[in-house]
Amino acid sequence: MYTVGISKQVDEQIAALPAEALAAFHEATVFLQVAPWNGNPYMGERPDAPMRTQTFGDGGRGMVTYLIEYRRLVEIIQVTWYS
Numbered sequence: 563m564y565t566v567g568i569s570k571q572v573d574e575q576i577a578a579l580p581a582e583a584l585a586a587f588h589e590a591t592v593f594l595q596v597a598p599w600n601g602n603p604y605m606g607e608r609p610d611a612p613m614r615t616q617t618f619g620d621g622g623r624g625m626v627t628y629l630i631e632y633r634r635l636v637e638i639i640q641v642t643w644y645s
Contacts, residue, residue: 564630566594567637575641583619583643590618590626594636598628619643 568576579587593600593616601614604627612630617623627640 564595564598564634564636566591567635569638572638572641579624579641579643580645583624586619587624587626587641590616590624594626594628594638598630598636601628613639
């Protein structure tokens with residue numbers, strides 16, 4: 563199991579999510595705790611790199627960008643919602 567870290571900047575991005583996105587975002591964080599390597603590579607030419615993305619919400623309207631660190635830590639770098 564991985565620990566998910568969130569910076570103050572990301573905390574503000576989460577607070578700005580619409581109510582309809584919150585449950586899906588929570589599901590995405592559970593995914594990050596269990597299987598973060600199953601996310602999409604941030605850069606297609608580096609498929610094994612620890613920086614990854616995961617979409618969430620209806621139609622993939624949200625995206626979490628994160629970095630997998632060696633101590634079983636996932637640091638969320640950015641949360642984006644496309645309305």
